Amino acid sequence: MATARGRGFDRLLAYIEESMGFATSMYNDAYLDRRISARMRRNDTEEYRTYQRLLESDDDEKQALLDTLSVNVTSFFRNPDVWEALRPVLRDLTASGRTTVWSAACSDGREAYSLAMLAHDDPQVREDRVRIVGTDIKREILRKADRGEYHASETNDLEEQLAPIGDYERYIDRDGDSYRVSRAVRRMVDFRRHDLIRQSPPDEFDLILCRNLFIYVDSDAKRAVFETLGSGLRPDGYLTIGMTETVPADCRSWFEPVEKRLRIYRNAR
Ligand SMILES: C[S@@+](CC[C@H](N)C(=O)[O-])C[C@H]1O[C@@H](n2cnc3c(N)ncnc32)[C@H](O)[C@@H]1O
Structure with missing residues (x-):
């Protein structure tokens, strides 16, 4: 079933999971969308489909997206x-x-x-x-x-x-x-x-x-x-x-x- 964000978004998530090895199905859609949209803005891209084509041809962008998806924020003695x-x-x-x-x-x-x-x-x-x-x-x-x-x-x-x-x-x-x-x-x-x-x-x-x-x-x-x-x-x-x-x-x-x-x-x- 297509999510509220539409088919282009679902296809992009499937591509990230199958071809880039990041288990998108385990993360919540709003979080994924925020992170992906930030990369899309950096690349002046508005459509999920266009961004997927960019990923297919650009290994540096693949790496940049993977870095963005796994948020590593931490500190000593947090809280x-x-x-x-x-x-x-x-x-x-x-x-x-x-x-x-x-x-x-x-x-x-x-x-x-x-x-x-x-x-x-x-x-x-x-x-x-x-x-x-x-x-x-x-x-x-x-x-x-x-x-x-x-x-x-x-x-x-x-x-x-x-x-x-x-x-x-x-x-x-x-x-x-x-x-x-x-x-x-x-x-x-x-x-x-x-x-x-x-x-x-x-x-x-x-x-x-x-x-x-x-x-x-x-x-x-x-x-x-x-x-x-x-x-x-x-x-x-x-x-x-x-x-x-x-x-x-x-x-x-x-x-x-x-x-x-x-x-x-x-x-x-
Ligand atoms: C925001 S950091 C939290 C770091 C630390 N626990 C803290 O509270 O400061 C979240 C960490 O979870 C890791 N992570 C994400 N999915 C994971 C999974 N399925 N199994 C193990 N670690 C995972 C990420 O790589 C990231 O380093």
């Missing part, structure tokens, strides 16, 4: 209140033993490193017991994550992002414009590629952070991701989602709110 609320969670988990954490859809790794720095920073957290796995669907972003180096010119104010950790220079080696996460912090995190919609969890975890992905995906994909997360969580494990995101109604009984406003839950199954 600082959430990180404060994660301190007691980490204390509780590490008091009982080895603690495995999954930063799912981790983008360039700043979320995973925030957790590692928090573990170092909090005197009541045993950081030697914490292992973190960061995963994302996008290979290039994982290479950046693995390096753990960020440049002031590429992002919003890094000092401001790092403010919640106080004396951040204990965990970051700074050289002018470049901020590299220290070796001791990097050592706690492993990065690998993983598709949350199509793959089962890479392990079982005590704490999963999966934040700011659901805003882009449609309801079927959202449910698939919650199934993946639910099956990757240990009994009594914790889950945190983005502050503007919600658990779908039919998965709500799987997770008991711990801090409702901050979207921190505990496995209830």
